[in-house]
Amino acid sequence: MKKNPLFQILLLGLLAGEAAHAGSFVVEDIKVRGLQRISAGTVFNYLPVAVGETFSEEKQGSAIRALFNTGFFKDIILEREGDTLIVNVVERPSVAKIVIEGNKDIKKEDLAEALKKIGLAEGKVYNKQILDKVEQELRRQYFSHGKYGLKIKTEVTELTRNRVGIHIDIAEGKVAKIKQINIVGSRAFTNDALKKDFELSTTNFLSFYSKDDQYSKQKLSADLEKLRSYYLDRGYINFSIESTQVDITADKKEIYITINVKEGDVYTLEKVKLSGELVVEPEELVKLVKVGPGETFSRKNATETSKAISDRLGDEGYTFANVNMVPEINESNKSVVMTFFVDPGKRVYVRRVNFKGNTKTRDEVLRREMRQMESSWAASSKIERSKTRLDRLGYFEEVGVETPPVVGAADQIDVNYSIKEKASGNLQAGIGYSQVQGVIFNANVSQDNIFGTGKRVNFAFNNSSIMTRYNLGYRDPYFTLDGVSMGWDVGYSARKGYQANISRYNTNVANAGFNFGIPLNEFDNLGFDVDLKQTEIADTQFSPQEVVDFIRDYGDSFLTLSTGLGWTHDTMNRAVFATSGGQQRFSALATVPGSDLEYYKIGYKQQHYFPLSSDFTFRILGEVAYGDGYGNTNDLPFFENYFGGGAQSVRGFRDNTLGPRDTPRPLSGQTPRPFGGSSKILGKAELFFPVPFLSDVKSVRIGTFMDAGTVSKGFEISNMRYSAGLSGEWLSPFGAIAVSVAQPFNASDTDNVQNFQFTFGSGF
Template sequence: MNLKTFTRLFILFLVVSQAVKGDDGFVVDNIQVNGLQRISAGTVYNYLPVNVGEFLSEDRIPDAVRALFKTGFFKDVSLAREGSTLIVNVTERPSIAKIIFEGNKDISSEDLLKALNNIGLAEGKVFNQQMLEKVEQELSRQYFSHGKYGLKIDTEVSPLTRNRVGIRINISEGRVAKIKEINIVGNRSFDNDDLLDNFELSTGNLLSFYTKDDQYSKQKLAADLERLRSYYLDRGYINFSIESTQVAITPDKKEIYITVNVKEGDVFMLEQVKVAGNLIIDPEEVVKLVQVGPGEIFSRKNATETSKAISDRLGDEGYVFANVNMVPEINDTDKTVAMTFYVDPGKRVYVNRVNFQGNTKTRDEVLRREMRQMESSWASTSKIERSKVRLERLGYFEEVNVETPPVSGTADQIDVNYSVTERPAGNLTAGIGFSQVQGIIVNANVSQDNVFGSGKRLNLAFNNSDISTNYRFGFYDPYFTLDGVSLGYDIGYRTTDAQQANISSYLTDVANIGANFGIPLSEFNRLNFNIDLRHTSLKETGFTANEVRAFLKREGDTFITLSPSIGWTYDTLNRAIFPTEGGQYRLSALGTVPGSDLEYYKVSYKQQQYFPIAKDLTFSLSAELAYGDGYGKTDDLPFFEHYFAGGVRSVRGFNDNTLGPRDSQGRPFGGSTKVAGSAEVFFPIPFMKDLKSVRLGTFLDVGTVSNSPSNIGGDMRYSVGISGEWLSPFGAIAVSAGKPLNLQEGDDERIFQFSFGSGF
């Protein structure tokens, strides 16, 4: 309490004392409150420590005044007496009608309002002049965390009608202070550069405009110091310590210097490793989980991973609250560590109920059949998490979360609650797209990925472009049987002008009807079977090449083929769209049955693998191998079944379909053998990390097409570049800017490529 407030209270006390003073006080028969505008009389009665019918003595008066002042609602309070009525005179503090920020760019007004609300300043609350000092402190703290130390704040308070005020906060953010130097002092075993490679903060580089790693943050420095500590502890320096940290800023508040003083200590070796406690599971199985051993350099990382591996293994047996603590016994004389992992499994936990929330359209049974964690069985952490992944992979939900609260009144039961946010499952769309190859694309599509919430898929589509006109009807039931055997069928008709696809010139009309079914072999393995009956008609154009004419003369121009196929899929991707972890491997073989008008076969292998390398970075490797040939009465793979490479969906930087053999007219003809691969790093758009439907990437592509596997190596092409993908409401958009690394004579370079209106 400052001197001014104390003096005011003292004077009020004297005045009130004289006003209500009597020889022995008085009994309060009534209480009257004057001066209220916004605050109700009931609020005053609640805080006033005097009630009607009570005796008010002189020594209780200060407590009554103090109680009303403590509410913070009033800037003046006085008490008076009229007979047996206690008169309470108050002057309310004004309320805050509006808080306006001017000049803020780096931090949004919404975030600043949240920060001020945390210190008690918000629209609708009572205004206290003393809060303005806290406002400046809080806003400075917010901006300092963003590396802006040249901040200037000017606050204006304007009176408004009905005892209200408006607050205008003018902010001059200043420039971001950049890190000029980071020095580590006391390190003898490792160079500064090696240690600073593990820091998020840096002195700046070409990507600092995106990563902001050259902007000082107290939180980032604390995280970097923990990384530094882990770096040493993972290399045996068990007594490593950070002695002090200094952060200095230049007088102009534009540059920051960071100095970290460390004491390394000595390297410690593991003398022995033991596992103690109630192991529950087979000790030999526990030993396999231990990732450290005698004679090795002590590593906290390996020790932590061992504790987690044992804990996860116990969690799969129902001991989801198991504790595995690593306790080191340090011998400073011998520089050795005896490590013991103490296992406390706790109680075995059952699952009481598996509950679903948020699925307003999708039936519970559709979600429940994806569950790997069953009710009334032991809880398993891996099964609970796998069930969550399977729900995410359905494609029906934008978000899936899981919680495992304990059941009230029990010590060994939990519920597993999945909450989902549904995305629209039905679509009636008509639109126009554009592709550099296909030109203008007109499409109409009626689809329902989750018919009546049953999980079945229905599709009726029409697509028209410069290349082709396509009509298609399809149906798919992923759970035709309860154990996950799927069944689907489709009917389609397609006309194609191949020349418009930037390949050899000819026309095709294809009508087909097909059926497919899949059999799950395990959690991640699946066999798929297809059979297609196809009617194909070929036509020449004025630019048809000799190779096509020779084929038509030899084989005819109309073919009926029956082609069964079989495929094996191993899929561990964590999500169906824009995965960040896991892989997918596909091996397939197709062949027309003997006696078909054309006898040929095709085999292919595709794989994709995703590795999370940082919070917002994903590394992807993909590869494709494919081969086809004729058999029986058909000498070669029919030209309209050839493989192609090059373009936004293949080796970027080269024009679509242009890699590989060409026909007598010099147009791409494709081949019977294809090899392609890609290495890519995906990351979100800067400043738009919450937008999950967009991603950027940098890539290295490789691939080619040939008529002979022996010619693949010499014809290989390489390219590098950047890419972008957006799952827009109007269709999928893919763009790339690629540069060929080994452009050969006759190659068709295309640096910028894009496609709009076709699926990923």
């Protein structure tokens, strides 16, 4: 019988459907076999089939892939027993321990953290493929430290309970040093001039600290940008870096860097224009332009001009202003027409000024330091100045500021200050030491921010071989709403001159006084004080002739009422360890006519900090002072003389020993001792930098310095003394510590040289 083809096709389709149906079943149960550490619940969580669902051959592949993707298993087989799905697994071993040996340059903790980031850590699942990543990561770590001769050997040991131990043996090799940096194609400038500000360098005497002779891709990128800026700041608009090659010798010890450049021509400025929406008077903006026609084009000056205009607009509330530089280059005459296009954007108001973190300090203490007011235009300089004023209070460890926009308002921002308070109260009792004062017993109870009001109260007691002193003081920095401060203090001190390296006489002084401070503007303050003082002098059998003559002429007990006037201009960013800004102080003091002694003292001191980089700060300081008697007092009383030498003056000379000497009485058998003078000159130049390998740069610093100074009866420059050396300062929890090692340049035979000096337990 002849078969119908259509019938045959239908029959084959029916048989195929039955076969497919035969491979599918409804899962009544799921069992997992082979688990050791991983729970069955974990498997069920990743398995894309559940009890009650139909399982087919199509789902088998997706189920196996899902379980493999977990990384927990190295083998998976799915089987069927009746209507039960059997999941057979073989777990990957876990990492029981990782042993790293041979590492010296990088700590084990740092290496372990790096390996953890790529998935290798104790307790994690071991994957053989990850060992390749381990070697790549270790090489990356060591290459960043300049060690290109690195050799790594990895050994995996199987342990019980399906675990492995990994042993990594590292042979670091020596650090590859930069042997040479060549800039090819530079005709206008020498290689040394171009490389002067590079972070990378060949080996020098500071390389052990700066590591600048170790190659780094990131540092090279930064240096290439510096090179580009060097040319663009000197008119080479078309300057380009054609290529860069970094070659290492076969022994992996030396690196050669070659930079190929194309200088191009020098371009000058033909014209400078301002355009756009000039919301500030054009005359004001013109003053901020730091480039002009006829000058060589400088990207640096153009960028500074753009920033200066933006900052000026920011002070008017245009916080998000953009000032774009649009250069029009004329190739024929090598000139540039520079246009500064001003887009002020919307004027922005400050909705709220908020403070966070002041759990103790009252809100009003913070708000009175604000220069940016609520509901007024946002001024960038005022917001930053407010932050600086908070930082200078001394109540906080850190002060931060953010200016988030107000949601739903395009012209409003909030100013949020976040502060971290520090303990402003201090209860101390301890022992300090000074090379001059010897052992110092001290007790101090002070509160700079009593009850969170910003007022200061302190009581101090100090006792040393030189001086015994008691003092009680109070200060209210905002005695009035306008910022006028008021304070008072009472005290008593007894000093032994001989122990202080000066003439042999003793003094006892009781004093009481009050003071006012009047702010003239943001940076200037006028101070006024009145002080009532009772001074008693006691001579000894070894006192010099000057002391004996003074007591004969004026007596040994004096009641004086003095008034003082002072002016301070302060722009320093911090009160302690400043890094920028400066300070000028002028002071004048005179006893009122009719006092037992009539004299005056005037002085001027100026210092300035120049930030050379994020870590280096240069300071210069100059001070001059003079005093004399008037009325019935012929000269400045000797116990008011100025002294020089020591840690706070010209280092390298013993405290108080610079300047005139006294005249021993006949037959006393004494040698001349420092007597001080009526005038003082002091100068300092110091470069501060952080201690190598130390992260805390706010409480410790070191420096190299040069000091100069003299004390005399008149301004005698010929008696100036000079010294240079190294210094270290640390604001430790136990008190301030200052150390210096200095070498005097022109010490005379009569000078008391003291190369190493330190103090502990006293302020700077």
